[in-house]
Amino acid sequence: MKFIYFKKNTMITYLSFIVILGIAIYSTYIITKTISYHKIVEENEEESICDEEEICEDVSPRKELLIKQYQNKKLIALTFDDGPSKYTENLVDELQKRNVPATFFILGQSAEDRLDTLKFELDAGNEIGIHSYTHKLFTKLSETEILEQIEHTRKVINKVSDKEIQYIRVPYGSRNKKVDNALEKGNLVDVLWNVDSKDWKFKNTSKTYNYVLKKVKGNDIILMHDTFKTSVEAAIKIVDKLLSECYTFVTVSEFYEIKEIVTNQLMQ
Numbered sequence: 406m407k408f409i410y411f412k413k414n415t416m417i418t419y420l421s422f423i424v425i426l427g428i429a430i431y432s433t434y435i436i437t438k439t440i441s442y443h444k445i446v447e448e449n450e451e452e453s454i455c456d457e458e459e460i461c462e463d464v465s466p467r468k469e470l471l472i473k474q475y476q477n478k479k480l481i482a483l484t485f486d487d488g489p490s491k492y493t494e495n496l497v498d499e500l501q502k503r504n505v506p507a508t509f510f511i512l513g514q515s516a517e518d519r520l521d522t523l524k525f526e527l528d529a530g531n532e533i534g535i536h537s538y539t540h541k542l543f544t545k546l547s548e549t550e551i552l553e554q555i556e557h558t559r560k561v562i563n564k565v566s567d568k569e570i571q572y573i574r575v576p577y578g579s580r581n582k583k584v585d586n587a588l589e590k591g592n593l594v595d596v597l598w599n600v601d602s603k604d605w606k607f608k609n610t611s612k613t614y615n616y617v618l619k620k621v622k623g624n625d626i627i628l629m630h631d632t633f634k635t636s637v638e639a640a641i642k643i644v645d646k647l648l649s650e651c652y653t654f655v656t657v658s659e660f661y662e663i664k665e666i667v668t669n670q671l672m673q
């Protein structure tokens with residue numbers, strides 16, 4: 406009897422164990438199924454929200470940010486004239502490390518000798534504009550000569566890029582009716598500036614840095630030259646300081662686009 410009793414107890418233990426095991430397996434199955442169902446639902450919900458945004462929103466998140474920054478007077482377009490030079494690659498490299506784009510108004514003649522640098526500027530997400538081919542004073546040239554300066558430079562840029570060039574910065578900012586006609590024929594918009602770094606005059610990193618920071622008021626186009634070591638050093642210091650003050654850097658194209666959007670919004 407003792408033996409049977411023992412066997413009975415063992416049987417009950419075994420049966421209980423099997424039942425508990427069964428319940429455990431079934432519960433795990435149900436829980437896993439529920440989790441994966443919720444995951445699928447969440448994924449689908451996320452997808453559908455993205456799709457909706459893509460259809461309904463015509464401004465990308467970067468554009469939204471730039472609009473806010475422009476409204477808060479926190480946009481900066483950094484521009485460099487007269488390059489490329491032997492200092493340009495280092496400048497582009499440092500800007501790229503900081504995810505900061507700039508616009509380079511190049512001299513066709515200098516770029517011809519530094520096509521690799523020109524390509525590097527473009528590949529790093531910078532914008533290229535025309536300064537001229539040989540930095541001649543446009544007001545002293547004939548319309549044909551001005552157009553030659555433009556077209557020669559365009560051809561050099563086209564050796565490394567098929568992007569259409571929209572902007573020019575006329576040497577010395579010197580314009581008259583004849584220059585304006587040539588720019589119109591060349592399909593180019595002249596880009597001015599409101600902060601002149603005077604880097605060519607100072608040729609001193611600290612002086613250039615301090616002068617620019619005094620002049621920056623927000624939503625500025627800063628003029629610098631990537632032909633001086635001191636300008637490149639000052640530019641990087643300026644970028645670091647302005648980034649720490651929550652400014653956002655844009656190309657000239659972006660600057661004009663955002664300015665137009667905000668201006669139109671204000672007029673509505």
Ligand SMILES: [Zn+2]
Nearest residue numbers: 486487576577
């Ligand atoms: Zn120049």
